[in-house]
Amino acid sequence: MSGYSGSEPLGRTAALEGTTPSARSQAASASQSHRLRSGGLIDRQQPLQFSFDDKVMSGFAGDTLASALVANGVKLVARSFKYHRPRGIITAGSEEPSALVEMRTGARKEPNTRATTQELYDGLVAQSQNRWPSLRRDFMSINQLFSPIFVAGFYYKTFMWPAKFWEAIYEPIIRRAAGLGKSAALPDPDHYDKAWAHCDVLVIGGGAAGLSAALAAGRAGSRVILVEEDSRLGGRLLSDGGEIDGMHAEEWVRRTTDELTALANVRIMVRTALFGVYDGGVYAALERVNDHVPVPGPHQVRQRVWRIVAKRSVVTAGAIERPVVFPGNDRPGVMMASAVRTYVHRFAAMPGRKVALFTNNDDGWRTVEAVQQAGGDIAAVIDPRGKVPAEYQALAELSDLRVFSGGVSDVKGGVDGVRGVVVTDGNGRTQQIDADCLAVSGGWNPNVGLSCFHRGRPVWRDDIAAFVPGDSPKGMTTAGAANGEFSLGACLRDGHAAGVAAAAECGATGNAGEAAEAGDEIYAISPLWQVKAKGKAFVDFQHDVTASDVTLAQREGFESVEHLKRYTTLGMATDQGKTSNITGLAIMAEATGRTIPQTGTTIYRPPYAPVAIGALAGHHRDENFHAWRLTPSHHWAAARGAVFVDTGLWKRAQWYPQPGEKDWIESVTREVLAVRNGVGFCDVSTLGKVDVRGADAGTFLDRVYINAFSSLAVGKARYGLMLREDGIVMDDGTTSRIAEDHYFLTTTTAKAGPVMAHLEFCRQVLWPELDVQLSSASDQWAQFSIAGPNTRKLLQELVDPSEDMSNEGFPFMGAREVMLRGGITARLFRISFSGEIAFEISVPARYGGAMAQNLMIAGRDLGVTPYGTEALGVMRIEKGHVAGPELNGTTTADDLGLGKMMSKKKDFIGRVMAGREALTAPDRQVVVGIKPLDQKRRLRSGAHVLPKGAIPGPETDQGYVTSVCYSPMLEQWIGLGLVERGRERFGEIVRIHDPLRNEDYEAEICNPVFYDPEGARQRG
Amino acid sequence: MRIACPFCGERENGEFTYLGDASPKRPNFAVDSGESPGGVEDAFYDYVYLRDNVAGYMREYWYHGGGCRSWLIAERNTVTHEFRSVTAAPGVGAAKPVQAGE
Secondary structure (H helix, E strand, O other), X not given: OOOOOOOOOHHHHHHHHHOOOOHHHHHHHHHOOOEOXXXXXXXXXXXXXXXXXXXXXXXXXXXXXXXXXHHOOOOOOEEOOOOOOEEOXXXXXXXXXXOEEXXXXXXXXXXXXXXXXXXXXXXXXXXXXXXXXOOOOEHHHHHHOOXXXXXXXXXXXXXXXXXXXXXXXXXXXXXXXXXXXXXXXXXXXXXXXXXXXXXXXXXEOOOHHHHHHHHHHHHHOOOEEEEOXXXXXXXOHHHHXXXXXXXXXXXXXXXXXXXXXXXXXXXXXXXXXXXXXXXXXXXXXXXXXXXXXXXXXXXOOOEEEEEEEEEEEEEOOOEEEOOOEOEOOOOOOEXXXXXXXXXXXXXXXXXXXXXXXXXXXXXXXXXXXXXXXXXXXXXXXXXXXXXXXXXXXXXXXXXXXXXXXOEEEEEEEEOXXXXXXXXXXXXXXXXXXXXXXXXXXXXXXXOOHHHHOOOOOOEEEOOOOEEEOOOOOOOEEEOHXXXXXXXXXXXXXXXXXXXHXXXXXXXXXXXXXXXXXXXXXXXXXXXXXXXXXXXXXXXXXXXXXXXXXXXXXXXXXXXXXXXXXXXXXXXXXXXXXXXXXXXXXXXXXXXXXXOHHHHOOOOOOOOOOOXXXXXXXXXXXXXXXXXOEEOOOHHHHHHOOOEEEEEOOEEEEEEOOOOOOOOHHHHHHHHHHHHHHOOEEEEOOOOEEEEEEOOOHHHHHXXXXXXXXXXXXOOEEEEEEXXXXXXXXXXXXXXXXXXXXXXEEEEOOOOHHHHHHHHHHHHHHHOXXXXXXXXXXXXXXXXXXXXXXXXXXXXHHHEOOOOOOOOOOOOOOEEEEEEEOOOOEEEEEOOOOOXXXXXXXXXXXXHHHXXXXXXXXXXXXXXXXXXXXXXXXXXXXXXXXXXXXXXXXXXXXXXXXXXXXXXXXXXXXXXXXXXXXXXXXXXXXXEEEXXXXXXXXXXXXXXXXXXXXXXXXXXXXXEEXXXXXXXXXXXXXXXXXXXXXXXXXXXXXXXXXXXXXXXXXXXXXXXXXXOOOOOHHHHO | OEEEEOOOEEEEHHHOEEEEEOOOOEEEEOOEOOEOOOOHHHHHHHHHHOOOOOOOEEEEEEEOXXXXXXXXXXXXXXXXXXXXXXXXXXXXXXXEEEOOOO
16 A cells, blocks of 8 residues: 655656656656556556647546546536536546537537547547636636526526517527537548347346356357447446455456357457347447547448347346535536546546545445555545444544544535535534545446336335336346346346346256356445535536426426426436436435335436437438439430439439530420420339239239229230229329230339339238239339330331331330340330320340430431430420329329229229219319410419419418429420319419419419320320 | 248348238128119228227238238237237238128
């Protein structure tokens, strides 16, 4: 025991005298005034430089940012959320509510990083948050003066009126003041990944119980995954030591880790925090793959989200020490007792020279020995139970400990930390003790969060004054401290038993061996939640919720824990109240005269720890946000400079701009005129395609379409319309009969998937007796529409001369296989969407690009023009064909002008419900054509249709414009619309009202077939 | 959530889509000289719209669109999301034929 005295700097002398490090390491040690000269799981041969608020300091490999700050004697690390109070480091783990920093710079800057989980690396840059101009002199700390008004419900009470002030004044100010750190506001340069893993037994937490469970399950032969959020296994053993199987705990951790690593059926994942428990044994975990290095290496991800499928899980997530609420409990230098031991033992960093200890339980007393062994002084122990636990009596006498009953009623100090602790005893006498660190233990809360993610309610245990897991999700058991077992021996036994049971339930039969042995130290506790005294006493350090906020909420009627949480924001910060929830509800229980179990906990929900949205997104961002589907001629179109549009997952050529064209309308108009006057082609492969085969294929199609298909002749195509069972139109498309028992059905692009699911439902669920088979052929065929008066001339260049392509040899609505020049068999359908002579040609998808090239070659002398979806849309509007905007999930066949297609002779999907009164009412909105009277006027879709001269309003509204285009044939804007009684109103002048674009004009309702209403062109 | 497809084995629920209650049967009727039989509207109304809101085990349709394209009947507890069974669904959605006037 080295010891130190007076004002001699602690670590500096110790480090210089006691070790023989390299020169660099000596220099590094210079800044580390609070580093012990030996011990700790740090590598003194690997000094690391870092900066905090631009001040350069040093630490060692193995440090966290928090432990390095402790080693450098830094007490003040943050300003609090609401009152901007100076704050320090409170814990040494992922439950940290206070020491949140902004990590890194530039595009990698990330706010609200817990200094206690951030591993130190060389060149680490961190900044404190929520302060201006500096951490020491923070302007907004003036909020403390106004603190009486910043109580629970402040916003609700203050910003009530005038109501119009909210958006313009209150909200912007509040938004500016709110939050802690600032995010980068630049695109994240890092990559994230998502992955699956499968196992028999998932062990969550690699402390004593977790190692014991993983070892048992692994030895038994089950497939085990052990996840540990820390960078190394061991849990509290790394901080509290102890003896296991006659060896030092750290040695046992090392041996156990080695054995687990050697087992091929065990996978250890460190830096991996489990954050969610989902149905059916699915767990989510975040692996911080490269957060401990400055920048991920080439081709490496920063973080990875794992979905782990496990037959069984064993939660060995330990327990979280809870603070006690007393005035000044948030001063920098007030720290959890377990954290003090972690910094001293694991990191060889001394949080203070004179440590006062405030504990209501035996476990807190461990701190005395830990501090003394490291050479620190215990200024006093304050234990409200009033006597020294039996286990520590000898130690207390030996070191002449000052022990007080009562409680800490104030903490003296400022931005530089604790200077003294005020103790008030049972008789109200106060006494001030000199100390520069106050270690606090209010007892331990088993980490019940994961076991409660399926709405399980934890169960209160009086003997440990804490909640333990109640009904865990199926397949999950809890062991060790997470299960309320607070002695090392019990943790090892409990973990072993849970590992054995889980492995056996997964069918493993190997020998799990015996549980490791360790002592069963006593954990006695007398609950103490709060020391009532004058001054701000914090429950939730991250959201600045005080004990008086909790009692205020109670007085104002917010007694339920869920109300308490929302009214005071207790437990709603990024730490989700890991150190504050139970204490808050205990204070509420006292205020309402109920017990803690009567008061209950709030619902626990994932994520257990913060997860970046980027990690959840993985690679699905920017252009990879979703998968792309490319048409078979995509690369050919891209090479021609096509502009593409996203339609669902597809990228489709929208138009093909030519040099000199000033806008898209000019390009589209050229494409339309080229088709109408010559010939053009368009890739329509995105249409859904279904091969329908079997003796009953015709009967099947009769039942899913409103019109008949069993009567369709082989070699013919027919337009078909499908309804949903409620009588509304689902989809349309052309279906051809290739052979007696073989049809080829097409759907719209958007509905390809849903129609396939619907057809399978009809086939499998409704009519399995029909001899019919379906296979999706959407991706098997490249399909091109070839349209225009010169189509036949072009095709003659393309198909084998033996094929009869005359109007008689291949009539309108003909469909058959043809041989192409070069010997490829294609399917040719004489169908027209454009109203011109048109064919659709299908070739196997692999020929898509070649097909486009061949069409260009075959049509070179004809001036063949590729056209995109816009020109396709213009021509369908000119012809009054309905598409997505009209098949909008509210229209009937009759609304679309297709009511006569509905067969009377058969049952079909939607037949009965389509006959309902409301769906056959005479005043329904039906498809019409709409032409602005002013031929220069641009019609816009979405505009309302009203009677001429009517005042706009819901009662005068008669429909709206669904599709518009500039028609090169009519040389004006035209559109389709859904208008009440529209078919009776051709020639009527109506008012077009567009309040969104502030437009108002008159238009004529007309036949939706604007161009070639007789249909002569397509039959020619 | 994991669903044990009887053809593909246990798969992730993202491969499946949900349709709902599998108890309604589609009325089965014959068209008689262009007319649907009387009462069939009510039967269809029930079939299309009326559903029990079950808290507990329910038989429901799932479609394995990301796998074998089978329609399945799953017995799932709507409270706990536990699956009791998953079977193929041939013919379960159709009622017995009803003759006109019956």
